[in-house]
Amino acid sequence: MITIRLNGADVKVEEGWTILEACKFYGIAIPTLCYNEGLSPYGGCRLCLVEIGEGHRAKLASSCTYPVEEGLAVHTDTKRVIETRKMMIELMLSISPNSKVIQDLASKFGVTKVRFKIRNEECILCGLCVRMCREQMDGKAIGFQKRGYKRKISTPFDIRSEECRLCGGCIYICPACQLRCQGPEADTAVCNACLTMDPTCLDHYDELQCWMYDAGRCGTCVREKIEKEKTVSSKS
Amino acid sequence: MRIADESGLKELKNSVLQERDSLRPCITICGGTGCHGYACEKVIAAVENEIERQNLKDKVSMRVTGCHGFCERGPIVVIYPEKVFYQRVAVDDVPEIISQTIINSKIIERLLYTDPNTGVKPVHEDDVPFYNRQKRIIFGNNGKIEPTNISDYIALDGYGALCKALFHMTPDQIIEEVNKSKLRGRGGAGFSTSKKWAITRASKKGMKFIICNCDEGDPGAYMDRSLMEGNPHLVLEGMIIGAYAIGAHEGYIYIRNEYPLAVRNVGIAIKQAEELGLLGKNILNSGFNFTITVHKAAGAFVCGEETALISSIEGKLDGPRPRPPFPAQKGLWGKPTNINNVETLANVPLIIERGADWYSKIGTEKSKGTKIFSLVGKVNNTGLVEVPMGMTLREVVFDIGGGIPKGKNFKAVQTGGPSGGCIPESLIDLPVDFERLTEVGSMMGSGGMIVMDENTCMVDVAKYFLGFLDDESCGKCVPCREGIEKMREILTNICKGEGEEGDIELLEEIALTVKETSLCGLGQTASNPVLTTIKYFRDEYEEHIRNKRCPAGVCLDLISYSIDAEKCNGCGACVRPCPTQAITGEKKKLHSLDQEKCIKCGACFETCKFDSIIIK
Numbered sequence: 001m002i003t004i005r006l007n008g009a010d011v012k013v014e015e016g017w018t019i020l021e022a023c024k025f026y027g028i029a030i031p032t033l034c035y036n037e038g039l040s041p042y043g044g045c046r047l048c049l050v051e052i053g054e055g056h057r058a059k060l061a062s063s064c065t066y067p068v069e070e071g072l073a074v075h076t077d078t079k080r081v082i083e084t085r086k087m088m089i090e091l092m093l094s095i096s097p098n099s100k101v102i103q104d105l106a107s108k109f110g111v112t113k114v115r116f117k118i119r120n121e122e123c124i125l126c127g128l129c130v131r132m133c134r135e136q137m138d139g140k141a142i143g144f145q146k147r148g149y150k151r152k153i154s155t156p157f158d159i160r161s162e163e164c165r166l167c168g169g170c171i172y173i174c175p176a177c178q179l180r181c182q183g184p185e186a187d188t189a190v191c192n193a194c195l196t197m198d199p200t201c202l203d204h205y206d207e208l209q210c211w212m213y214d215a216g217r218c219g220t221c222v223r224e225k226i227e228k229e230k231t232v233s234s235k236s
Numbered sequence: 237m238r239i240a241d242e243s244g245l246k247e248l249k250n251s252v253l254q255e256r257d258s259l260r261p262c263i264t265i266c267g268g269t270g271c272h273g274y275a276c277e278k279v280i281a282a283v284e285n286e287i288e289r290q291n292l293k294d295k296v297s298m299r300v301t302g303c304h305g306f307c308e309r310g311p312i313v314v315i316y317p318e319k320v321f322y323q324r325v326a327v328d329d330v331p332e333i334i335s336q337t338i339i340n341s342k343i344i345e346r347l348l349y350t351d352p353n354t355g356v357k358p359v360h361e362d363d364v365p366f367y368n369r370q371k372r373i374i375f376g377n378n379g380k381i382e383p384t385n386i387s388d389y390i391a392l393d394g395y396g397a398l399c400k401a402l403f404h405m406t407p408d409q410i411i412e413e414v415n416k417s418k419l420r421g422r423g424g425a426g427f428s429t430s431k432k433w434a435i436t437r438a439s440k441k442g443m444k445f446i447i448c449n450c451d452e453g454d455p456g457a458y459m460d461r462s463l464m465e466g467n468p469h470l471v472l473e474g475m476i477i478g479a480y481a482i483g484a485h486e487g488y489i490y491i492r493n494e495y496p497l498a499v500r501n502v503g504i505a506i507k508q509a510e511e512l513g514l515l516g517k518n519i520l521n522s523g524f525n526f527t528i529t530v531h532k533a534a535g536a537f538v539c540g541e542e543t544a545l546i547s548s549i550e551g552k553l554d555g556p557r558p559r560p561p562f563p564a565q566k567g568l569w570g571k572p573t574n575i576n577n578v579e580t581l582a583n584v585p586l587i588i589e590r591g592a593d594w595y596s597k598i599g600t601e602k603s604k605g606t607k608i609f610s611l612v613g614k615v616n617n618t619g620l621v622e623v624p625m626g627m628t629l630r631e632v633v634f635d636i637g638g639g640i641p642k643g644k645n646f647k648a649v650q651t652g653g654p655s656g657g658c659i660p661e662s663l664i665d666l667p668v669d670f671e672r673l674t675e676v677g678s679m680m681g682s683g684g685m686i687v688m689d690e691n692t693c694m695v696d697v698a699k700y701f702l703g704f705l706d707d708e709s710c711g712k713c714v715p716c717r718e719g720i721e722k723m724r725e726i727l728t729n730i731c732k733g734e735g736e737e738g739d740i741e742l743l744e745e746i747a748l749t750v751k752e753t754s755l756c757g758l759g760q761t762a763s764n765p766v767l768t769t770i771k772y773f774r775d776e777y778e779e780h781i782r783n784k785r786c787p788a789g790v791c792l793d794l795i796s797y798s799i800d801a802e803k804c805n806g807c808g809a810c811v812r813p814c815p816t817q818a819i820t821g822e823k824k825k826l827h828s829l830d831q832e833k834c835i836k837c838g839a840c841f842e843t844c845k846f847d848s849i850i851i852k
Contacts, residue, residue, distance in 0.1 A: 043558040044713050046753045060752050065558035080752070087749040091718040115742060116722045125711065144553055144711075147536065149721045151711030 005073040019063035019074055020048055028076050031085065031105060033092075033175060034126035035064045039135050042127050046088050047105070051075040060084065086111050096124045097189035101175040107192050114189040122176055125151055129170035137169045238513030241521055242399045245390070248512075252391045261296050261338050262316040264379060265325075268303025268462055269497060270619070271310035274324075279311050282330040296338055299388070302378040302466015305620040306366050309349060314361050314379060321361040322347040352616060352638060366617045369636050371598065371606050374582050375459075375622040378466035383501045386508040389469040395514055397585035401477045402522045405588075407437065410481040414584065416592035418604040423449055423540070423577030424652070424681045424757065426603070426670040429584075432574055435564040436482040439572035444484040447568065447575045448475050449545060450491040450498065453537040454653030455704060457684035459608040459620050460578040464491065464498040467582070468505035472528070474581030476515065477588060479526045482574050486527055490545055493532040503530055537654075537708035540682075541756045542567075542575045544710065555710035556756035577682065579608060599625035603669035607680070609651075611637050613687040614644070626667045629659065633687055644689040648772070652681025654701045654708075655761035657768030658694060677768040679761060693790035694773040695780055699727040701765040709758060716759030719750035723766055731791040735781035740770060789851035792836045796852050799829050803848035810840035810849065 001012045006026060013022040018041065023030050033045040043065040050063045054073045060080065075081070089105050094116040096102055102124070130153060133139040141164035145154050155161035171177065239245050265280050280300055287296055304312050309323035315337055322333065322344070329347060336342040348357040349364050358364050381388035401410055415430035436444060448471060452460040464471060479487055491499055506528055509515035517525045531549050533539055539548045544556040546568050567573025583605055587595045596604045603625040609632065611621050616638030623632060629649055640646050648658040657678030659666065666672055670680050688697065702724045711717040723746050726739050747763035754760045770777060779785050786794040806824040818834040821827030841849045
């Protein structure tokens with residue numbers, strides 16, 4: 001066991017843990033996107049950034065890849081961290097506005113506008129599917145192609161891969177192409193419906209029925225509500 | 237014919253020197269990449285033919301050397317032993333050089349270099365102002381040796397440092413000597429070389445690797461390439477010493493396949509060194525084994541980053557990975573790996589041979605030794621310059637570089653490659669070393685130095701470099717892939733005249749985030765061009781956004797060409813170059829320019845000798 005200074009408190013952690021694992025153990029929530037317990041850490045989405053070190057030498061590091069060291073000072077929610085996380089969400093929203101996972105993150109972190117041109121490419125290149133295929137399904141059917149903004153995920157030569165067993169693992173794990181944001185059809189890239197949520201199920205059952213609550217609420221109630229308002233306003 | 241030991245190397249050196257008459261004239265012709273651009277191979281063939289024809293084989297020798305550095309004036313011919321310096325030599329000049337200079341010892345005036353500032357015509361290489369202000373401790377031998385001939389290198393005490401290291405020093409002593417010299421990595425970050433070596437040495441026993449990084453990809457920079465082409469044995473020697481110090485027995489040279497001459501020369505050099513027993517099993521019978529494999533890289537800029545380079549050698553695509561673990565702990569194939577830049581390794585033999593005390597006298601307090609810069613852009617003497625650390629930018633650009641062509645004004649210099657920053661004229665007396673450059677928002681990088689004159693638009697410059705980085709980003713992490721793309725979009729809009737209030741602040745916000753959050757060095761430094769141009773040339777951005785004007789007259793959407801009625805004398809020179817026939821007019825009468833047809837290519841501006849084309 002070694003000691004790290006987590007948000008100002010000295011805590012014991014297992015050697016070999018990452019900062020993210022240590023935070024999880026102590027119940028400190030850190031948003032992640034390209035991270036999954038069953039897969040090797042990737043460090044691509046930069047959402048899990050935390051501040052390490054103290055004073056003017058403090059720097060940002062991805063907690064999913066950074067191993068704990070004796071005496072390491074970690075701050076998980078400084079202004080610097082929150083600001084950069086918001087920028088990451090804004091950047092990701094601009095390429096994948098239909099992803100419910102990212103829309104939920106936007107609502108959670110109060111990202112209410114996107115100041116960039118929308119590319120709407122759906123895929124956010126987090127690489128979860130590639131790692132899922134390779135590490136858990138022993139498939140190696142998909143991988144990255146090209147560089148930079150042209151980067152994409154595909155099979156070799158863009159043709160059906162013989163390695164692929166159609167297991168669907170890639171779709172299962174994808175944060176962008178599986179869960180669609182069901183909120184009102186927003187004019188902008190940001191939905192933010194969750195911020196104005198007023199669950200209709202509460203009126204009917206006196207208890208929240210939302211089965212998607214953990215995944216970030218389904219948002220259908222919001223749509224219902226808005227449609228109701230629309231009909232009301234059109235009648236009057 | 238292996239060399240048995242230290243004395244064997246000395247004997248070989250003496251026998252090489254004995255065979256050579258130091259007074260016999262020797263024509264050296266630069267065979268570097270720059271001179272190849274001027275078709276030096278034709279000059280080389282012509283000299284060979286002429287020597288043959290005049291039957292001078294016993295009286296004159298000839299050598300095709302590596303890059304001399306003064307690429308602006310190629311093809312370069314230097315005649316030893318006097319070091320007569322001829323530039324811009326053509327095939328037709330060759331018979332005259334042989335008959336006049338070699339046989340009659342007469343100087344051919346017209347081939348000499350003329351200093352544009354003073355009009356002086358120096359005869360000898362050392363008197364040329366471009367050279368005499370430099371300190372060419374590493375690059376100097378490039379012009380003296382034939383890179384494909386190991387004897388040339390050995391004649392200049394080559395592999396002497398290796399002998400000293402192998403037979404008179406322990407690995408720890410070598411690391412200590414390098415530590416005393418305060419040598420810092422020349423690849424960009426400036427990390428202490430000895431510290432890197434010590435960490436790799438301290439890593440647990442077993443396989444270790446040393447890699448020489450020759451993946452130089454900055455636009456306009458070619459010093460590593462020229463070293464590898466011109467003096468590959470120097471790099472090999474440094475690499476073997478490094479391997480001995482850290483305890484590695486296998487090494488890789490990661491070199492761009494786009495550098496065909498460098499790939500060829502280093503391949504020949506490795507073969508020759510192996511034949512002489514300077515490389516391979518049981519080097520000089522010291523019991524130390526070391527082999528080198530050349531890995532040809534596919535030319536991705538990001539692969540200059542250590543972890544991406546390792547992925548590339550392993551045959552993976554993945555690009556950089558987060559550190560720690562550092563390559564010195566867990567690198568190639570999971571083994572401790574030490575990666576050094578070409579120029580860093582080229583410094584090592586010098587430090588071992590002449591000692592750290594001598595070496596650390598050169599340079600500034602924290603940056604020791606010399607640095608090779610590739611001086612390019614709007615400067616009279618384009619080429620590779622090696623200067624001691626701490627020389628001011630003014631000395632490099634004006635004294636060595638000869639100032640700005642056509643008497644234009646200096647505007648800025650961009651150091652450190654595409655992800656370096658632009659340094660304005662107000663900071664021209666800045667001493668060049670790692671700390672100073674970082675303080676002003678730029679960096680040393682691998683040593684690119686791009687000079688810009690008054691006709692350069694700084695917004696356009698930032699856009700250009702971001703375009704390069706956007707194409708070369710691996711795309712793994714969000715801030716680098718998306719952040720650079722967004723910055724490029726905003727800059728493109730500003731250049732098109734579609735910029736809005738608040739764009740500058742948004743640019744700054746993204747730039748700082750990209751700098752703080754990116755995974756590897758590419759993203760962490762990618763904001764420098766944006767941040768420094770905003771810092772030093774904010775008014776230019778504001779002019780683009782508020783008044784939709786490009787003060788430098790570069791951004792096509794914001795400028796228009798017209799003809800000055802007072803200056804135009806109707807010579808008609810501009811009519812022919814215009815690709816769209818936009819300029820019309822009778823001879824000796826005022827010409828007119830049709831704005832509808834004009835595509836703003838600038839051909840008329842270049843041709844007009846009377847400054848009558850106006851850019852607004």
